[in-house]
Amino acid sequence: MNKEEIINKVNNFLVDEFELEEGQITPNSLLKEDLEIESLDFVDIAVIIEKEFGFKVVGEEMSDIRTLDDLYNYIKQHVNGS
Amino acid sequence: MNRVVITGTGVYSTIGKNLEEVKASLYKGKSGIGFDPARKEIGLRSGLTGIIERPKLKGMLSRRNRIGLAEQGEYAYISTLEALENAKIQQDYLEEHEAGIIFGNDTSVTPVISANDLVREKKDTTLLGSGSIFQSMNSTVTMNLSVIFKLKGVNFTVSGACASGSHAIGLGYMLIKQGLQDTIICGGAQEVNPESVQSFDGLSAFSVKEDDPAKASRPFDKSRDGLVPSGGAATVILESYESAKKRNAPILGEVIGYGFSSNGDHISVPNIDGPVRSLQMALKDAAIKKEKIDYINAHATSTVVGDNNGAQAIAEVFGEKNVPVSSTKSITGHEMWMCGASEIVYSLIMMHNSFIAPNINFETPDQFSKKLNIINHTKHHNINTFLSNSFGFGGTNSSLIVKKLL
Numbered sequence: 107m108n109k110e111e112i113i114n115k116v117n118n119f120l121v122d123e124f125e126l127e128e129g130q131i132t133p134n135s136l137l138k139e140d141l142e143i144e145s146l147d148f149v150d151i152a153v154i155i156e157k158e159f160g161f162k163v164v165g166e167e168m169s170d171i172r173t174l175d176d177l178y179n180y181i182k183q184h185v186n187g188s
Numbered sequence: 189m190n191r192v193v194i195t196g197t198g199v200y201s202t203i204g205k206n207l208e209e210v211k212a213s214l215y216k217g218k219s220g221i222g223f224d225p226a227r228k229e230i231g232l233r234s235g236l237t238g239i240i241e242r243p244k245l246k247g248m249l250s251r252r253n254r255i256g257l258a259e260q261g262e263y264a265y266i267s268t269l270e271a272l273e274n275a276k277i278q279q280d281y282l283e284e285h286e287a288g289i290i291f292g293n294d295t296s297v298t299p300v301i302s303a304n305d306l307v308r309e310k311k312d313t314t315l316l317g318s319g320s321i322f323q324s325m326n327s328t329v330t331m332n333l334s335v336i337f338k339l340k341g342v343n344f345t346v347s348g349a350c351a352s353g354s355h356a357i358g359l360g361y362m363l364i365k366q367g368l369q370d371t372i373i374c375g376g377a378q379e380v381n382p383e384s385v386q387s388f389d390g391l392s393a394f395s396v397k398e399d400d401p402a403k404a405s406r407p408f409d410k411s412r413d414g415l416v417p418s419g420g421a422a423t424v425i426l427e428s429y430e431s432a433k434k435r436n437a438p439i440l441g442e443v444i445g446y447g448f449s450s451n452g453d454h455i456s457v458p459n460i461d462g463p464v465r466s467l468q469m470a471l472k473d474a475a476i477k478k479e480k481i482d483y484i485n486a487h488a489t490s491t492v493v494g495d496n497n498g499a500q501a502i503a504e505v506f507g508e509k510n511v512p513v514s515s516t517k518s519i520t521g522h523e524m525w526m527c528g529a530s531e532i533v534y535s536l537i538m539m540h541n542s543f544i545a546p547n548i549n550f551e552t553p554d555q556f557s558k559k560l561n562i563i564n565h566t567k568h569h570n571i572n573t574f575l576s577n578s579f580g581f582g583g584t585n586s587s588l589i590v591k592k593l594l
Contacts, residue, residue, distance in 0.1 A: 146318035
């Protein structure tokens with residue numbers, strides 16, 4: 107899976123599942139401060155990642171993710187078992 | 189001691205999604221009971237149930253607020269919205285004043301089963317998602333609604349089986365009476381799904397008159413064969429009389445008596461003594477003579493023994509064949525953890541529209557119910573004061589008396 111596909115999938119679930127506005131979604135958006143994604147939401151993101159990208163999120167690794175771009179990169183690193 | 193008044197009510201039930209619809213169903217004696225084939229496929233003995241539709245809350249509530257809400261929490265959210273609107277309580281009032289919430293609820297089965305099934309299959313709890321725990325607890329309704337409405341006052345759920353909703357109102361009444369809180373959102377909520385009643389079904393307690401669902405719930409009738417499970421949610425907002433007058437709130441009635449007791453007897457079969465003491469305690473608390481009661485909303489669930497003992501308790505306290513009695517469970521089915529609260533809402537509707545809703549399907553009295561004045565057709569009647577009883581497993585009894593503020 108390439109980064110563009112990852113970006114599309116992530117943005118889709120942010121809009122559909124998390125009910126964010128398309129306009130809020132930029133690579134530099136801060137998950138907590140800009141998108142109001144809080145601790146409980148990360149629990150749900152882990153579930154969606156497993157379903158959409160097929161790998162299990164390690165909680166501690168998620169704490170380094172601050173922007174959307176960090177999230178895309180995190181997924182790119184782990185998807186396809188890499 | 190403060191006087192305690194009711195300033196708003198709301199309901200989401202099998203006989204109507206709001207007070208207007210419920211009023212019409214009560215007046216017409218229109219049943220909310222149907223047949224659900226899925227129940228038979230799963231293995232339940234009875235396919236009968238109250239029929240209710242899940243509300244669609246997307247757009248009304250944010251995702252974060254929706255995700256921890258279980259089925260009965262959805263119903264309670266809708267009924268509470270209606271009650272707050274009727275009470276003329278806006279969101280900023282709740283944020284500027286301390287208002288509490290006490291709801292009756294005794295189960296939250298489906299979220300627990302879903303979680304269990306998922307963990308069994310995947311052996312991984314991180315797949316449950318953030319809503320699961322908040323949906324799974326008995327206190328799911330008060331937990332979620334206090335967050336949604338940003339409440340700052342008392343906050344807990346009462347579990348007392350089929351008396352839960354009634355005890356919730358009784359406790360709210362006591363706290364306000366003692367001056368510990370000015371406003372409390374009280375109520376009762378009940379999930380409606382096969383899993384939540386399968387153990388109950390296993391006692392063979394449910395009616396199996398599946399050929400005509402609307403006739404299956406037959407409180408006090410000689411041919412009754414069991415109860416029909418039902419549910420939804422009802423909200424009753426209690427306030428101190430002073431607080432209500434101060435903000436010019438509508439006043440639907442005054443709670444003047446709360447009685448309670450335990451049977452100290454069988455876990456599922458009610459006795460007569462316990463309910464009698466609950467009734468007497470409510471009358472004593474209300475400081476009124478029993479002749480002042482214009483209508484009794486009976487607990488009567490359509491079980492053989494339960495209705496017998498309920499009838500005998502009423503006859504013992506009130507004498508025979510006088511105060512009009514009906515069980516709205518003939519129309520709604522047994523709303524269980526919701527019924528103590530919903531039956532206050534139904535009785536208030538009757539009070540304010542001067543009618544008694546019929547105890548439908550009461551065609552032939554038995555040796556105990558013949559002692560009562562059971563109303564089986566809609567009757568125009570002035571109700572200034574009513575009494576509502578709720579009795580639950582474990583022998584928990586609750587009686588509430590409400591008076592019109594004249």
